[in-house]
Amino acid sequence: MSVIELTNVNKSFGVDTSKIDVLQNINFSAQKGEVSLIVGPSGSGKSTFLTIAGGLQTPSSGQVVVESETMSQLSPKDRDALRLRKIGFILQAYNLVPYLTVAEQFQFVDRIKTQHNLSTSDLNALLQDLDIANLVKKYPSELSGGQMQRVAIARALYPDPEIILADEPTAALDSERVAVVGQLFQDLARQRDKALVVVTHDMRLEKYADHIYEILDGRMKQAS
Amino acid sequence: MFLALKEIKHEKLRYGLIIGMVLLISYLVYILSGLAFGLAQQNTQGVESWGAERIVLDKDANTSLQQSLLTKSQTDKLTLSKNESYVGQSSVVAKGAKARNISAQFIGLDTKQYIAQDMKLTSGHQVNGANQVVVDSQFQQDGYKLGDTLKFNSKTQAYTIVGFTENAKLNIAPIIYGNLSTWRTLKNLPDSFTASGIVSKNAKYTSGIAQLKSYDVHTFIQALPGYSAQNTTFTLMIGFLMVISIVVIAVFLYILTIQKLPNYAVLRAQGVPAKTLVQNTISQALLLVSGGLVLAIALTALTASVLPMGVPIGFNLPLLAVITVGIILTGILGAIIPVRLILKVDPVSVIG
Secondary structure (H helix, E strand, O other): OOEEEEEEEEEEEHHHHHOOEEEEEEEEEEEEEEEEEEEEEOOOHHHHHHHOOOOOOOEEEEEEEEEEEHHHOOOOOHHHHHHHHHEEOOOOOOOOOOOOOOOHHHHHHHHHHHOOOOOOOHHHHHHHHHOOOOHOOOOOHHHHHHHHHHHHHHHHHOOOEEEEEEEEOOOOOOHHHHHHHHHHHHHHHHHHHOOOEEEOOOHHHHHHHEEEEEEEEEEEEEEO | OOHHHHHHHOOHHHHHHHHHHHHHHHHHHHHHHHHHHHHHHHHHHHHHOOOOOOOEEEEOOOOOOOOOEHEEEEEEEOOOOOOOEEEEEEEEEEOOEEEEEEEEEEHHHHHOOOHHHHHEEEEEEOOOOOOOOEEEHHHHOOOOOOEEEEEEEEOOOOEEEEEEEEEEOOOOOEEEEEEHHHHHHHHOOOOOOOEEEEEEEOOOOOOOOOEEEEEEHHHHHHOOOOHHHHHHHHHOOOOOOOHHHHHHHHHHHHHHHHHHHHHHHHHHHHOOOOOOOOHHHHHHHHHHHHHHHHHHHHHHHHHHHHHOOOOOOOOOOHHHHHHHHHHHHHHHHHHHHHHHHHHHOOOOHHHH
16 A cells, blocks of 8 residues: 555756756655665755655645645645654754754654654664664764664654655665665564655665665656 | 753753853843942932922922922911921031041931931930931941031031931932931021921822922932933943843854754754744743843842942842843843744755
8 A cells, every 4th residue: 555655746946947857757656564765866856756755845746645645735734743643754964963862862752742652662672773772871973973874763763654764874884784774674664564765875775675766867767 | 841951951061151141141230220229229218218208399499409498487387287397408528536427418307297206216316405416327337326426517516426227318328317407507597497398298288388389209309419310321221231132142042043953954854843943942042041040140149248338239129020021031032033044944955
């Protein structure tokens, strides 16, 4: 079942001669239990695709449906609420609050989304899987890039979202960590029935994906 | 509040500096308002201690007790009730044998009338004979004791201090209470003059004599030499300080908010409502301003306790409460200015 579906989505910036078509006629759907990899060179429109899929931007035309809710019909406040409930973002720039310790990052989530977050035992298991259980008292500035990225992944997974949208989640990780994260993504899809959409340059994640799409010059095609 | 507290705890130096800045501004406002209140009190304490509601003066005296003279022919037509009292004012330099000279206000009273009768003394007794005076407790602080004698201006007559009273100040000078005949002597006036004016506790009192005019006590106080100018100056200084504090707090919060925008963009992308981030900014401003205020109040209390007695500082709780609320509102206003930035933050900016 599709939990996120983009139909005939176009996105352009500027007007007349300065108009740039960033996304053209994109049709995409992601299912629960699957990992979808979106690859493509820099500037191809991958990030724009991700922001439109996550409801951060509206398309110039076309429709985005997330869990049966049409994004264009939601108010900005309702889109915020939908993202909070249903979508977890893993960002290249890390999604950590610099003045909160690792443990407090999760406490902050508890304050804005009071229900249906991971249980303490599930969170501890996740931290163990990501090898960051011993870092809970540390601030982001005390972590390496790889550690920060793994904490950011745990932070995005903590609200137990249905859909996980990841922007270059393994950019700062070595091959061993990439394997851990790739396997974690696959387990989340298979065992917890999540839909994962991963925008990346990193072809080391290829073997964990169920579908691979390529975006080139704003057009998407299924690679495998 | 969670984010606000955690951030302050983590960025101790940065937020300590802001609290320090609020502390200094608030401290200055408290001290200035204390001085303004203290000076105002020292202008009017005497009049307030009389419980005066109306003052009757010569209509050509420009609302000045010092300049007013009531003649015997005028006062003979009057019958004063127990709510009225004659008052004669004269500026004097009081000279003692040992202690330093003091510029003072001599107030001559009829010892049978209410001001003299109702006067509360901290020690000694009322004036009940010739050449006796009751003086403000400032004389005690300056080394004078009961039984010491004073001479006024270049006069040779000595007057014995028979009592001390508190809160007896007029025009920022201590009051020396004596009788009306001493007042006439000091002013070189014949017996055909009774007093400078009539003080009444009756808010509707008028003399009924055409040459005399009855003023309400507020008008009389406002006309005291330098009183309005002094209060206006302090009010302007405090007002400017409040405006400066708005600007400074707003600028600091604006800069801090700009620094946090990438972070807020990430939180917005994750679905954290803008309202949560706005509440965080405002609660943080409240915490910073409250912290600064608590420290400023403590520092002001400490300062007031070590200031020399001669510094006219006074604190009035309702006034302090109004200033405190004013500074808190100022802080909130300063925090609202960068809210626009938070509401406009673009979560897309953190992706790609």
